[in-house]
Amino acid sequence: MPKVLNNGYVELIESFGHDQAVIRNARRCWRSESKGESSDRNLIRHLITAGHKSPFEATVFTFDVKAPLFVARQWFRHRIASYNEESLRYCIALRDYYIPDGLTGEQLDQWKKHHESCFDFYDELVHNQGLKKEQARSVLPIGIYTKFYWTVNGSSLMNFLHLRLDKAAQFEIREYARVILELVKEKAPMCFEEFEREVINKRA
Numbered sequence: 294m295p296k297v298l299n300n301g302y303v304e305l306i307e308s309f310g311h312d313q314a315v316i317r318n319a320r321r322c323w324r325s326e327s328k329g330e331s332s333d334r335n336l337i338r339h340l341i342t343a344g345h346k347s348p349f350e351a352t353v354f355t356f357d358v359k360a361p362l363f364v365a366r367q368w369f370r371h372r373i374a375s376y377n378e379e380s381l382r383y384c385i386a387l388r389d390y391y392i393p394d395g396l397t398g399e400q401l402d403q404w405k406k407h408h409e410s411c412f413d414f415y416d417e418l419v420h421n422q423g424l425k426k427e428q429a430r431s432v433l434p435i436g437i438y439t440k441f442y443w444t445v446n447g448s449s450l451m452n453f454l455h456l457r458l459d460k461a462a463q464f465e466i467r468e469y470a471r472v473i474l475e476l477v478k479e480k481a482p483m484c485f486e487e488f489e490r491e492v493i494n495k496r497a
C-alpha cells in the first residue's frame with residue numbers, strides 16, 4: 294500500500310474501463326473502432342489537447358485513502374466524485390495525527406504534547422464524562438487522520454490532478470496527487486501518460 298506523509302496512504306482498490314473504454318467511447322463519435330496502439334494513443338492525445346473530456350468518464354477508479362482532516366477537507370471540494378468517510382459520530386477517534394517532516398527538538402516535542410493532550414481530553418470526555426462522541430470530537434485538532442473511499446471517473450480525476458499537482462496546491466495534498474498519478478498510469482497508461490505529457494509537464 295503506497296504510504297503518504299507520516300501515517301497516511303492511498304491505495305487503488307478497484308477500477309474499470311481503462312484505456313480501452315475511453316477509446317471505445319471516443320470512437321463512437323467517428324463511427325470507428327480501435328486501430329492499434331499508436332493510432333489509439335494519438336486519439337487520446339487529441340481528446341486531451343482538444344478538451345474532449347467526456348470519453349474519460351468511461352473509466353472509474355476507487356481509492357482507499359487515509360489523510361489528515363485538513364487534506365480531506367480540500368479533497369472533498371472536488372464534487373464530481375463519490376465519498377464515504379469514517380464517522381466520528383459513530384467511531385472512536387484513533388490517536389493518530391499528522392507530523393510534518395522536519396520538525397525536531399523542542400518544536401517536535403511541543404507538537405506531540407499538544408496533540409496528546411487533546412486526545413487525553415477527548416478520551417476523558419467520552420470514556421469518563423459520558424459526552425457524545427459527536428460533541429467530544431470538537432476538541433480534536435484538524436491534523437488527525439481520517440479514512441475515506443473515493444470513487445472518481447477519469448475526467449474528474451484529471452481535473453483533480455491538474456489542480457492538486459500544481460505548485461499552488463498545498464504540499465500535503467500534492468503528495469497524494471503524485472502517488473495517485475503513478476497508480477492510474479499503471480491501469481490506464483495511454484490516458485494518464487498523455488495527460489501527464491500534455492497537461493502536467495507543459496504548464497509553466
Ligand SMILES: Cc1cc2nc3c(=O)[nH]c(=O)nc-3n(C[C@H](O)[C@H](O)[C@H](O)COP(=O)(O)OP(=O)(O)OC[C@H]3O[C@@H](n4cnc5c(N)ncnc54)[C@H](O)[C@@H]3O)c2cc1C
Nearest residue numbers: 367369370371372373374449452453456457459461462463
Ligand atoms: C490551489 C487551490 C486553492 C484553493 N483555495 C480555496 C479557498 O481558499 N477557498 C475555497 O473555498 N476553495 C478553495 N479551493 C477549492 C476550489 O475552489 C475548488 O472548489 C476545488 O479545487 C474543486 O475544483 P472543481 O470545482 O474544479 O472540482 P469539482 O467540484 O470536482 O468540479 C469539477 C468541474 O465541474 C464543474 N462544476 C461542478 N460543480 C459546479 C457548479 N456548482 N457550478 C458550475 N460548474 C460546476 C466545474 O466545471 C468544475 O471545474 C482551492 C483550490 C486550489 C486547487
